[in-house]
Structures are given as C-alpha cells and as structure tokens.
Amino acid sequence: MDRLTRNAIIVSAILLALLVFSLAWNRLGMTPRIWQLNQLLEQDPVLASYPYDFRAVLFLNGVVTLTSPHASVAPVEPFLKAIDADLADKSSEDPAMLAAGERFWRQELRAIELMISQPDVDSVVWSLDRAWYHRHGIRLE
Helix, strand or coil: CCHHHHHHHHHHHHHHHHHHHHHHHHHCCCCCHHHHHHHHHHHCHHHHCCCCCCCEEEEECCEEEEEECCECCECCHHHHHHHCHHHCCCCCCCHHHHHHHHHHHHHHHHHHHHHHCCCCCCEEEEEECHHHHHHCCCCCC
C-alpha cells in the first residue's frame, strides 16, 4: 500500500469517527447548554411572535448573557422605529411609541423569566446586539 492510500484511509476513518460521534452527541442529550437555552427562547410562543429574536450568547457560572437591541448606550427608539414602520414619524412621547416600548419591555421580561426558570441559571446580563443594528443600517452613537 502506498503512502497516499494509507493517509487517505486514515483521514477517512477519522472523519467517519467524527461523524458518528456528532450524530450520537445529539441523541444522547449532550448538546451544549447554550444551545438548549437558545432553543428554549426560540420555542416560546410569546417571544416567537415578536420581531426581534433574543439569543443567549454566553452561559458561565449560572449567568446567562442575552442579546438585546437596547442598552444604556443605545436608546430603544431607533429599534422600535425600525421594526414598525408606523412609528417612523412619531415622537418618543407619542402614545403609540410608548405602547411599543412597553411591549418591548414585556418581551425582555419574558426572556428573563424563561432563563431564570431554569434550575442552573441564577441571573441574566444584557449585551447590546450591535450586529442587529449593522444589518439594519442603523448607526449607533
């Protein structure tokens, strides 16, 4: 057997072993905890009906970091105007804008509730979803 054939057999065997392991990984319930938390967020009917998808990006020592389009460095108003075209010309004091803000905060609270309901989650930290703003062409200050 020449060297090329032997190396091809070895690489093929390694790839086959990795494939079998990756298929067994999902069946044995060995999915990473962050994937499980994201699946919980995706399957919630309340959050699924909202135009923004909250995601868990980090889980460490009982603390979950969730993405949000709102943080102390980014006001919620540009986000609300981007997801609802009817709000584009409204001021921040308009009743429709206030109602949209209230709905957004209820969604954030729902995401927190889902995470805290897990026995291994102690708290939630928010991280500004800069990628969302970039995808929608909104500049952050």
